[in-house]
Amino acid sequence: MDYLWRAVDIEELGPVWAALFHEYWPDYHRWWLREGEGPRPPYWESRKALEAHMPELVGLYDQLCELAGGGDHAARFLSFWRPPPYLSGCSQAIWPGREPVMVRNYDYSPAAFDRLIMRTNWRGRRVLGTSDGLWGLVDGMNDAGLAVSLTFGGRQVVGEGFGVPLILRYVLETCTTAEEAGKALARIPTHMSYNVTVLDAKRHFLTALMAPDRPAQITHAAVATNHQKSVEWTDHARMTATVERERFLLQRLTLHVEPEEKFIGAFLRPPLYSTAFSRGFGTLYTAVYRPRLRHMDLRWPRGIWTFSLDDFVAGEKVIHTPDRVMVKTPSRT
Structure with a gap:
C-alpha cells in the first residue's frame, strides 16, 4: 500500500493552514456527523469547555475557526469537545x-x-x-x-x-x-x-x-x-x-x-x-x-x-x- 505523506511548516496561522483544512474538511465532516448532529455538543458548550480547561488555547482556537470559514460545524469540530468515539491500537x-x-x-x-x-x-x-x-x-x-x-x-x-x-x-x-x-x-x-x-x-x-x-x-x-x-x-x-x-x-x-x-x-x-x-x-x-x-x-x-x-x-x-x-x-x- 502506497500513501502520500506530507511534512509542512506553519510558522504562523494563515492561508497554508486554511488550505489544508478545506482539503481535509469534507472527510472530517462526514466522520464528525457519523452519529448524526444530535450527539455533538453546540458551539457555546464547546467554547465554554475550552475556556474552562485550556484557556491558553482559546485565542488560537478563534483564529482557527475564522480560517476554517466561521461555520458552526467546523467550529464545533475544531474544539475537540465530545467528539465521536474512535479506537486505535498502538x-x-x-x-x-x-x-x-x-x-x-x-x-x-x-x-x-x-x-x-x-x-x-x-x-x-x-x-x-x-x-x-x-x-x-x-x-x-x-x-x-x-x-x-x-x-x-x-x-x-x-x-x-x-x-x-x-x-x-x-x-x-x-x-x-x-x-x-x-x-x-x-x-x-x-x-x-x-x-x-x-x-x-x-x-x-x-x-x-x-x-x-x-x-x-x-x-x-x-x-x-x-x-x-x-x-x-x-x-x-x-x-x-x-x-x-x-x-x-x-x-x-x-x-x-x-x-x-x-x-x-x-x-x-x-x-x-x-x-x-x-x-x-x-x-x-x-x-x-x-x-x-x-x-x-x-x-x-x-x-x-x-x-x-x-x-x-x-x-x-x-x-x-x-x-x-x-x-x-x-x-x-
Missing part, C-alpha cells in the same frame, strides 16, 4: 539510554489518518508532531525538549471530555517538563480512556492513565499498550494483543540491555508491528523521538524520514506501508 516505550528515546507504533486505519507531519510556532513555542484533526497531535515534541505520545486505553466508556489529540497539543504548547505535563493530564477531562507517555529533556518520564469516569493515574511506567492497570475490554485486548505486546516490551527493557537501534527495530516486526489493516489496526508508522536533540524519525520497514525541530525541511514522500512484514534493515529514503 505501542509506546521509553528506551533508557544515555540519551533516552521515546519509540511508538501508531496502529490505526489508513483511511482515517492525516498522514501529515506539522511544525508550528503558533504561540511562541515550536512544536513538531503527527497531525490529527489538523491541530491535534497523536505524538509530538516541543522546543523545550518535551515529547508526548498516546495509546488507546482499552475501555468502552465514553464521557464528557476532549479528544486526546487536542490535549497533547495543549501539553506541548504550555508545558516544559514531565512534571508539568503530568499535572495538565491529570486535570483535563478526556472523552475516552487513553495512556499518554511523556519524556522531557532532563530524562524524566511518566505515563498518565486517563479516563472519562475516574481520576487520571500518573505512573512511572515506561511502556504503554492498549489497556490500563488491567484488561477491561477482553475482545479488544485479544484482537490487538495488548497484553502480549506489553510483556514483549517489558522483557526487552528489563531482562537484558540492548542497543538503541535493536530496540527500535523491534517495533518494525511482530508482535509490535501489525498488518491488521482490514480491522483498522495496522501499523501506519513508527515514530522515534529524541527530545534532548529535538529530532524525530518516522520509520517503516523500508525507510526512514528524519526531521529536526530546529532545521525542519518540508516536503512530500510516497511511503510504502507493507501489508506483510518485511524483516529488513531500513534504508534512508
Whole structure:
C-alpha cells in the first residue's frame, strides 16, 4: 500500500493552514456527523469547555475557526469537545539510554489518518508532531525538549471530555517538563480512556492513565499498550494483543540491555508491528523521538524520514506501508 505523506511548516496561522483544512474538511465532516448532529455538543458548550480547561488555547482556537470559514460545524469540530468515539491500537516505550528515546507504533486505519507531519510556532513555542484533526497531535515534541505520545486505553466508556489529540497539543504548547505535563493530564477531562507517555529533556518520564469516569493515574511506567492497570475490554485486548505486546516490551527493557537501534527495530516486526489493516489496526508508522536533540524519525520497514525541530525541511514522500512484514534493515529514503 502506497500513501502520500506530507511534512509542512506553519510558522504562523494563515492561508497554508486554511488550505489544508478545506482539503481535509469534507472527510472530517462526514466522520464528525457519523452519529448524526444530535450527539455533538453546540458551539457555546464547546467554547465554554475550552475556556474552562485550556484557556491558553482559546485565542488560537478563534483564529482557527475564522480560517476554517466561521461555520458552526467546523467550529464545533475544531474544539475537540465530545467528539465521536474512535479506537486505535498502538505501542509506546521509553528506551533508557544515555540519551533516552521515546519509540511508538501508531496502529490505526489508513483511511482515517492525516498522514501529515506539522511544525508550528503558533504561540511562541515550536512544536513538531503527527497531525490529527489538523491541530491535534497523536505524538509530538516541543522546543523545550518535551515529547508526548498516546495509546488507546482499552475501555468502552465514553464521557464528557476532549479528544486526546487536542490535549497533547495543549501539553506541548504550555508545558516544559514531565512534571508539568503530568499535572495538565491529570486535570483535563478526556472523552475516552487513553495512556499518554511523556519524556522531557532532563530524562524524566511518566505515563498518565486517563479516563472519562475516574481520576487520571500518573505512573512511572515506561511502556504503554492498549489497556490500563488491567484488561477491561477482553475482545479488544485479544484482537490487538495488548497484553502480549506489553510483556514483549517489558522483557526487552528489563531482562537484558540492548542497543538503541535493536530496540527500535523491534517495533518494525511482530508482535509490535501489525498488518491488521482490514480491522483498522495496522501499523501506519513508527515514530522515534529524541527530545534532548529535538529530532524525530518516522520509520517503516523500508525507510526512514528524519526531521529536526530546529532545521525542519518540508516536503512530500510516497511511503510504502507493507501489508506483510518485511524483516529488513531500513534504508534512508
